[in-house]
Structure formats: C-alpha cells, structure tokens
Amino acid sequence: MFHPNWKAKRKEILHRDMHRCVHCSSDKDLQVHHRQYHFIASEQKFRLPWEYPGHLLITLCESCHSKGHNKYKVPTITI
Numbered sequence: 001m002f003h004p005n006w007k008a009k010r011k012e013i014l015h016r017d018m019h020r021c022v023h024c025s026s027d028k029d030l031q032v033h034h035r036q037y038h039f040i041a042s043e044q045k046f047r048l049p050w051e052y053p054g055h056l057l058i059t060l061c062e063s064c065h066s067k068g069h070n071k072y073k074v075p076t077i078t079i
C-alpha cells in the first residue's frame, strides 16, 4: 500500500511523535501529515512525500487529520 521509502519516513515521524496525535494525543489511526508541499522549480515537479525534512511532517490521528484538511489548505511553496 505504501511506497517503502514512505513507510520508512512514516515510521521515523511516528517514532519521533511517540505514536500519538500531536493535537489530541490519540494513538488510534495515526497518519503523517505534510505541513507544506514543495514544488521544485528547477525540476518542474513536486517533491516526493518522503523527501521532506522532519519538521514539515507531523503525526495526526485520522479525525484531526481530516478536520485539518477541511479547515486549512496545505500551502504549496515553490523552491
């Protein structure tokens, strides 16, 4: 289901956040959220999900994640 590189990155972020949603501390249905999306101007393509630095990735439960996406648009930054 997940690309092996994303699996590894996901594991790293979940571990860093101690397997808890950073908003509500739930440990159920955890997902890793991107705080920004990067468009690489020189390559005319989006950065791959696992290529983001750790501070742009956070652990959220499914419920906080979908609420967050309904409320805020993830900014796309051209780099």
Ligand SMILES: [Zn+2]
Residues within 6 Å of the ligand: 021, 022, 023, 024, 025, 026, 060, 061, 062, 063, 064, 065
């Ligand atoms: Zn949550």
Ligand SMILES: [Zn+2]
Residues within 6 Å of the ligand: 032, 033, 034, 065, 069
């Ligand atoms: Zn997200």
